[in-house]
Amino acid sequence: MHETALFLGHFHPVWVHLPIGILVLLGILEVASGLSRLRPFAWLPALGPRQRTLILALGAAAAVVAAGLGWLLSRGGDYDPGLLRTHQWLGFASAGAALLLLAVHRLRWAYPAALALALSLLVVAAHAGGQISHGTDYLTGHMPPALGRLLRITVVAPPKPPPVDFKAALVYADVVAPILRDRCVTCHGGAKSSGGLRVDTWEFLARGGKGGAVLRPSAPAAGEFLRRIELPLEDKAHMPPRGKPQLPADDLTLLEWWIAIGSPHDPKVADLDLPAGVDEALGGRLGGMGFILPPDRAATLARARALEPKLGILIRSVSADGPWVDVNARPAGRAFDDTKLAALLPIASAIRWLDLGATGVDDAGLAAVDPMRRLERLHLDGTAVTDAGLEHLAHLRRLQYLNLRGTKVDDQGLAALKGLTDLRAVYAWETGISPGALKALGDSLVNRRKIAAWRQQHDDLERKIRAEQFIGNTGAAQATPIVPVVTPTPH
Amino acid sequence: MLPPFDADFLRRQQLAWSRRTFLGKSAQALGALALGSLVNPRLLAGDPPPPADGPWRGIISAPQLPVRAKRVIHLYMAGGPSHLDLFDYKPELNRIHGQPFPVSFTGGQQLAQLQNTKLLARGSSFGFSRCGLSGQMISDLLPHTQQIADDICIIRSLHTEQINHDPAHAFMNAGSMVKGRPSMGSWLLYGLGAETDNLPGFVVLMSRGPFGGEQPVSARQWSAGFLPSRFQGVQFQSTGAPVHYVGNPDGVCQSTQRQVIDEIAQLNGLHEQETHDPEIQSRIAQYELAFKMQSSVPDLTDLSGEPAAIREMYGVKEAGDGSFASNCLVARRLAERGVRFIQLYHRGWDQHSYLDVDIQDVCKRVDQASAALVTDLKQRGMLDDTLVLWGGEFGRTPMGQGSGRDHHINAFSAWMAGGGIRGGLSWGSTDEMGYRYVEDGQDMHVHDLHATMLASFGIDHEKLTYRFQGRDFRLTDVHGKVARGLFT
Numbered sequence: 020m021h022e023t024a025l026f027l028g029h030f031h032p033v034w035v036h037l038p039i040g041i042l043v044l045l046g047i048l049e050v051a052s053g054l055s056r057l058r059p060f061a062w063l064p065a066l067g068p069r070q071r072t073l074i075l076a077l078g079a080a081a082a083v084v085a086a087g088l089g090w091l092l093s094r095g096g097d098y099d100p101g102l103l104r105t106h107q108w109l110g111f112a113s114a115g116a117a118l119l120l121l122a123v124h125r126l127r128w129a130y131p132a133a134l135a136l137a138l139s140l141l142v143v144a145a146h147a148g149g150q151i152s153h154g155t156d157y158l159t160g161h162m163p164p165a166l167g168r169l170l171r172i173t174v175v176a177p178p179k180p181p182p183v184d185f186k187a188a189l190v191y192a193d194v195v196a197p198i199l200r201d202r203c204v205t206c207h208g209g210a211k212s213s214g215g216l217r218v219d220t221w222e223f224l225a226r227g228g229k230g231g232a233v234l235r236p237s238a239p240a241a242g243e244f245l246r247r248i249e250l251p252l253e254d255k256a257h258m259p260p261r262g263k264p265q266l267p268a269d270d271l272t273l274l275e276w277w278i279a280i281g282s283p284h285d286p287k288v289a290d291l292d293l294p295a296g297v298d299e300a301l302g303g304r305l306g307g308m309g310f311i312l313p314p315d316r317a318a319t320l321a322r323a324r325a326l327e328p329k330l331g332i333l334i335r336s337v338s339a340d341g342p343w344v345d346v347n348a349r350p351a352g353r354a355f356d357d358t359k360l361a362a363l364l365p366i367a368s369a370i371r372w373l374d375l376g377a378t379g380v381d382d383a384g385l386a387a388v389d390p391m392r393r394l395e396r397l398h399l400d401g402t403a404v405t406d407a408g409l410e411h412l413a414h415l416r417r418l419q420y421l422n423l424r425g426t427k428v429d430d431q432g433l434a435a436l437k438g439l440t441d442l443r444a445v446y447a448w449e450t451g452i453s454p455g456a457l458k459a460l461g462d463s464l465v466n467r468r469k470i471a472a473w474r475q476q477h478d479d480l481e482r483k484i485r486a487e488q489f490i491g492n493t494g495a496a497q498a499t500p501i502v503p504v505v506t507p508t509p510h
Numbered sequence: 511m512l513p514p515f516d517a518d519f520l521r522r523q524q525l526a527w528s529r530r531t532f533l534g535k536s537a538q539a540l541g542a543l544a545l546g547s548l549v550n551p552r553l554l555a556g557d558p559p560p561p562a563d564g565p566w567r568g569i570i571s572a573p574q575l576p577v578r579a580k581r582v583i584h585l586y587m588a589g590g591p592s593h594l595d596l597f598d599y600k601p602e603l604n605r606i607h608g609q610p611f612p613v614s615f616t617g618g619q620q621l622a623q624l625q626n627t628k629l630l631a632r633g634s635s636f637g638f639s640r641c642g643l644s645g646q647m648i649s650d651l652l653p654h655t656q657q658i659a660d661d662i663c664i665i666r667s668l669h670t671e672q673i674n675h676d677p678a679h680a681f682m683n684a685g686s687m688v689k690g691r692p693s694m695g696s697w698l699l700y701g702l703g704a705e706t707d708n709l710p711g712f713v714v715l716m717s718r719g720p721f722g723g724e725q726p727v728s729a730r731q732w733s734a735g736f737l738p739s740r741f742q743g744v745q746f747q748s749t750g751a752p753v754h755y756v757g758n759p760d761g762v763c764q765s766t767q768r769q770v771i772d773e774i775a776q777l778n779g780l781h782e783q784e785t786h787d788p789e790i791q792s793r794i795a796q797y798e799l800a801f802k803m804q805s806s807v808p809d810l811t812d813l814s815g816e817p818a819a820i821r822e823m824y825g826v827k828e829a830g831d832g833s834f835a836s837n838c839l840v841a842r843r844l845a846e847r848g849v850r851f852i853q854l855y856h857r858g859w860d861q862h863s864y865l866d867v868d869i870q871d872v873c874k875r876v877d878q879a880s881a882a883l884v885t886d887l888k889q890r891g892m893l894d895d896t897l898v899l900w901g902g903e904f905g906r907t908p909m910g911q912g913s914g915r916d917h918h919i920n921a922f923s924a925w926m927a928g929g930g931i932r933g934g935l936s937w938g939s940t941d942e943m944g945y946r947y948v949e950d951g952q953d954m955h956v957h958d959l960h961a962t963m964l965a966s967f968g969i970d971h972e973k974l975t976y977r978f979q980g981r982d983f984r985l986t987d988v989h990g991k992v993a994r995g996l997f998t
Contacts, residue, residue, distance in 0.1 A: 320571075333567075333705055335702075336571060336572040336573065337573060337577050337968070338572065338573065339572050339573060339574055339575075340572070345577070347705055347848075349705070349848065350705060350706055350707070350848055396894075398891070400890070400891065420891070420894065422890075422891040424889075424890055424891055444891070444894065446889070446890065446891030448889045448890065448891075
């Protein structure tokens with residue numbers, strides 16, 4: 020019985036538009052009818068008593084049905100009790116007003132007032148309904164602030180990208196919460212909490228819904244939260260439900276990453292390792308707030324154009340569409356010092372290659388390299404950099420190439436490179452670095468087991484290719500491969 | 511009647527629009543633009559244009575392919591080195607040495623000086639060894655190159671279209687024997703600019719053997735052709751002052767010189783505003799460059815700061831002695847300073863006769879320094895983004911010509927190193943006589959070599975074009991395929 024009631028109740032949001040349409044149309048027709056008595060509007064149609072009765076009867080019936088359906092739906096729970104109560108009573112009042120209107124519509128003196136009352140109630144009830152399903156600020160959320168001041172409505176400003184400094188951005192408050200706010204909170208928030216789940220704060224999310232916890236920090240893959248999101252769109256249990264705005268790919272990437280690292284609340288984004296893809300997605304979500312995140316291509320290149328002549332360096336784009344650039348400070352020579360390096364900050368997150376070879380940069384100045392988290396190649400050859408300077412490289416996890424030729428770095432300095440798992444080439448000629456220490460570093464970075472596995476796969480594939488060769492022998496002296504599947508292997 | 515060969519005619523005709531045509535075309539263009547920007551919102555935003563004045567930064571603002579190389583050192587073995595004695599080991603040819611060369615190979619083929627003579631097979635007099643971990647076959651004539659076998663990629667399937675030196679050089683440099691086409695260095699400079707304002711972006715050095723009488727190499731090989739002349743190669747002298755008259759005459763100091771240059775630039779600028787001749791821009795740029803070279807060139811060629819061990823590694827007996835070794839050392843210094851394209855010609859590979867003697871001499875002059883250059887670039891961490899190309903304009907015949915070999919276009923060998931090229935790789939092959947390349951997908955026409963070189967710079971060879979006489983020209987004409995397998 021309960022299920023049937025809910026089934027019918029879910030027609031409420033559809034049906035409710037019918038009485039609204041009919042009664043509003045009646046109001047319009049009445050106004051037109053009234054105006055038609057004035058000479059300039061004589062062309063407007065006058066409403067006959069029979070039409071009026073018919074329209075009113077339909078409208079009142081539809082309003083009563085809508086109220087009934089609404090009552091059935093309200094028994095499903097999950098709605099903010101306060102909002103629900105308001106809407107419910109306004110809805111019943113509207114239906115009552117429609118019936119009253121039907122009753123008094125033949126009375127010339129009562130009809131206009133009753134019509135005005137019914138329509139007013141209808142509008143207010145509809146608005147209250149809208150607040151339940153779309154959120155309390157569904158009308159004013161995007162209102163221009165000036166208009167808001169004029170109407171004396173407190174406009175809830177859309178969430179701003181908060182801190183300017185990337186280092187301060189929090190993974191939950193600044194990344195995850197805005198996603199949930201955009202896509203989930205309407206149904207899983209204060210106004211309505213479907214399935215008993217609220218996601219408008221981390222504590223609610225951690226508490227879970229009627230079915231229990233949705234996050235499993237100890238076994239992230241088992242969490243219901245991500246499972247529902249990742250179900251195919253056709254699946255009934257998919258979230259957000261089919262027909263509602265879905266999660267953009269970048270937001271999905273971010274949620275997946277956040278769940279995978281155990282759905283934490285406290286850490287700063289800057290303290291976390293950002294795997295490939297995640298940092299791009301972060302850039303989209305956090306917009307221009309951080310200097311570490313991938314910036315906009317046009318903005319980067321425009322800034323680069325301005326920086327080039329000022330710093331005496333060369334900046335080239337290194338990808339066809341991304342913002343990534345190659346910064347070559349070598350032409351500026353010793354004149355390129357720590358201050359000038361720090362001036363690269365506005366494009367720091369876009370720098371893939373950085374050539375500081377033979378420049379005047381020293382240990383302290385290298386602090387400016389720390390925000391360049393996308394750096395892949397770094398030349399420091401012929402600079403005054405020592406072991407102390409290398410400590411600023413410890414977070415450059417994308418670094419693949421490092422040229423230290425002719426610097427004062429020695430074995431101690433290599434310690435800072437221990438965590439740079441992408442590092443594949445270190446040039447250390449004319450430094451204090453010993454071959455043994457460098458080899459040890461390489462051994463710690465390269466995954467030999469993976470290489471062995473790949474070798475095995477490669478050999479297997481080659482065997483398969485060889486097995487596909489066909490030898491056609493027509494009795495001539497030597498058999499010739501008719502289908503040379505394998506092109507001569509280079510050796 | 512059109513005046514003949516009036517290159518300007520098309521341009522003038524395009525400019526001579528009536529008001530009606532102008533309005534009509536404008537409306538169409540606006541419509542197209544509006545539609546285009548709807549389809550692709552970035553169309554109108556675009557990348558910021560390169561600055562109008564200042565040093566040339568290249569026509570390509572964003573690479574079309576992954577960028578691997580930033581500069582080229584082309585060790586140009588002029589004259590046509592014998593691939594059969596250096597890189598292409600052919601035991602079958604050795605076996606039939608002195609016997610008639612099989613007609614099945616040569617029938618109906620174009621030959622240079624061997625046309626209508628009796629063709630005898632000529633094997634190689636030199637041993638070959640498997641070298642390095644890769645086991646690449648390299649002639650014992652090149653003991654130092656054997657040492658860097660794992661750093662170089664040997665291409666054995668090169669072929670060209672021109673059988674005489676000058677047109678073949680032109681073909682190797684510009685992808686066409688026709689005069690007036692830009693050389694590859696000029697194309698690269700036009701596309702990317704250089705990474706230095708103090709030196710030309712395209713520098714040529716020349717060395718030769720001891721005897722004289724080698725085939726000449728004309729300056730058209732590094733010409734900018736129809737590209738603005740600021741992109742042409744600049745030849746530095748290998749002996750004495752690298753650039754003549756670069757020093758100030760007595761009584762002229764740098765500040766006076768600066769004033770003179772500024773004044774001339776101003777006058778030239780006025781003239782340029784009247785005539786809009788791009789060559790005047792070139793001239794202004796060249797005055798400025800020449801002024802900067804007054805200090806950059808002496809610094810470049812002062813090899814006294816190079817440690818003895820380095821000079822020994824290259825085999826430099828005396829700095830600036832005009833040897834290939836000295837040029838290689840200068841080439842490395844040019845590369846360090848951001849020159850985009852460095853071409854080192856060594857004349858002396860045209861061994862029609864006395865090949866067995868002469869080739870030993872020229873290998874001694876070239877082998878050690880070539881290998882040293884690769885090793886030196888490598889220890890400086892520069893090999894990753896420096897593309898080294900070692901090779902000539904064509905190969906030599908597997909048929910003997912007295913005591914030597916004739917020109918041969920159907921197959922020749924070269925090697926590449928650095929710039930994202932896979933070291934230790936053998937690419938392409940020839941038939942058992944070394945006569946013709948094998949079509950196995952690894953065959954490499956000169957156009958393919960050009961396409962591949964441009965690709966290592968992130969340039970799609972089909973997109974680097976220049977409109978001249980009403981047509982978009984490119985280095986690879988209408989050909990060229992990138993040998994992707996060469997890249998790491």
